[in-house]
Amino acid sequence: MAEEDKVEPTLEAGANPAPAAAPASATDEAPPPPKSKKKLFIIIGALVVLIGGGAGGYMYMQKAEADKKAAEAEANKPENILKKQLTERKQNAPPIYIPLDEMIVNLPGRGGEHYLQTKIVLRTADPSTEGKVKQFMPVIRDKIITVLSSRQMQELATVEGKTMMAREVALVINSIIAPQLTAIYILQQQPNTADLQNLERIGAIPKETSTGKKITNEAARAAAEFWNVTEMDLPVQAVLFSSFVMQ
Template sequence: MSKPAEAAPAEAAPKKSKKLLFIIIGLVVVLAGGGAGAWFMLKPGADAHAETKEEPPKTPIFTPLDTFTVNLMGGEQYLQTDITLQFYDQAQVDLVKLHMPRIRSRLLTLLSSQTADTLQTEDDKKKLTQAILAAVNQPVVPKGKPQEAVDVLFTSFVIQ
């Protein structure tokens, strides 16, 4: 009668090992699924490669303006300067050339409102270039788009 008692534990062992096998397989499937999901979510896609692709640098277009000669505030001194504007779009250059009288008027008004004392240091000249850039980039027509000048360069700058 001892034989039937021994057979019962032998049958119980395969049930535990099957249960353990299913748990292990389930864990492997969950871990594999989580790993695959993380890999797909963290993998840089084609959009990321397209964004990091650098565009070739744009070719600058330099547009020199006619010489400006203005009386500075105070009346005893004058400023003579040559200014060159930098653009990246030929259409912008054409627009500025078309409306050059209006732009020159803005710049003459701006330059003549300066004093010799406010144009002595490099920082003073940098402030003036920013003011000129703002004046050039104002829309030339009411409710129009602003111009897209990117830099102002002084090619001569004389105060007498």
């Protein structure tokens, strides 16, 4: 067929032409959220977590410190100190012996001047007792001399007199290094008025507790009824004489 014979197809009357596809526009897609706002939200959230964690840590430390102080105050109460001492009994522990330097004192008595020359050994079951004795040694020696020189020579010539003096020396030392426990032990023995006056005179019965507060007879007797304190519970359990010469 010749080119001039080709006829272009035509639309029938009344037919609508097909709409042409509209070109894509950049404004048809939703824009992504700004990155700066997203970062801001992340930073704010991190700050909130840090601030909250820091405040919580501070409060925890404050509570821990308060609990520690409360526990220390409770442990330092006289009754709790006594409980601790009694729960740490060492009745079955092997004895420890602490020798003291030789002492020479004048003795009152008939027939002129007399003196006592002796060496004392302390028996304990607590290794910490030796350190406490050394710490208070000047006071302990002074009190021991007071006890030794308060006895008549005739008294110390008997077994009973020597035993009583050894007991008083032990009480003197214990009253210095463990005043509360010693006061309760003495009051448990139910001493008479004369014995109490003698123990106060030589300094065997403490007049003050380790906290600096005076111990009343009522408080000590109440404690004596609650706790059973024996010689084995005291720091110095016995006083022994390695030499004992009177002239």
